[in-house]
Amino acid sequence: MTHVASQFASSYVFYWRDYFEDQPLLYPPGFDGRVVLYPSNQTLKDYLSWRQADCHINNLYNTVYWTLIQRSGLTPTQAQERLKGTLAADKNEILFSQFSINYNNEPLMYRKGTVLIWQKVDEVTTKEVKLPAEMEGRTMAVTRTSMKPVPLHCDIIGDAFWKEHPEILEGNS
Known part of the structure; x- marks a missing residue:
């Protein structure tokens, strides 16, 4: 796994200009790679579900944060203060009531x-x-x-994904 993370990091740097011609890479990237053996398929599914939920939580926060900065003119400190202590429902309400953004209509790639x-x-x-x-x-x-x-870009928390792709959890996949 360390080789995969190393190869990815070097490829990321090597091909940066192919995708971002006019934007220099300001800092060298670092990527984490680890192998974890989970005791059961259910534990693996729970872990992956947690990671996807974490992706959603982080993206919702960042969507509101940057919308407050870019469309309301708040400073980063003001946006952070505005979001302090808010729950997901509060963030969704800010997006919808102030900016007419329905977070549920954002592309799955960002939400999931x-x-x-x-x-x-x-x-x-x-x-x-x-x-x-x-x-x-x-x-x-x-x-x-x-x-x-x-x-x-799909929901892996529910059962539908695992029913559509049973080979993922089979021993011979």
Whole structure:
């Protein structure tokens, strides 16, 4: 796992300019990687549910915080003070009543985060095939199935995700 975190960090820096041409990378990034063995599938699901709920809580806070700064003209200190002690319902009310933003309509990517799962993906490629009796080869489409990491933006707290992807918790996935 440390190799994965290291490789990701170096790739992040290496490819930064490909995605953010006019914005210099101001500080070197650091990424955490760890392997944890959970005693049961339920414990794993509980952990992942907690992480997704944490993503939601952080995004809701940041959405309100930056909206207060950018659209109300509050300073960062004032926005932080305004949000101190608020609950999720309070933050939703601020967004809706002051800015006509229904947080539930924000893209799932922000509200739920990104989940990467391995899925079978069919890849169609063209291949030239030449049989011994033929003078010229033929081009034909060939479909190959491989496992690829696929990003999903969905709720993993409920049962629907786990019913749609039972292979995640199976021993041979």
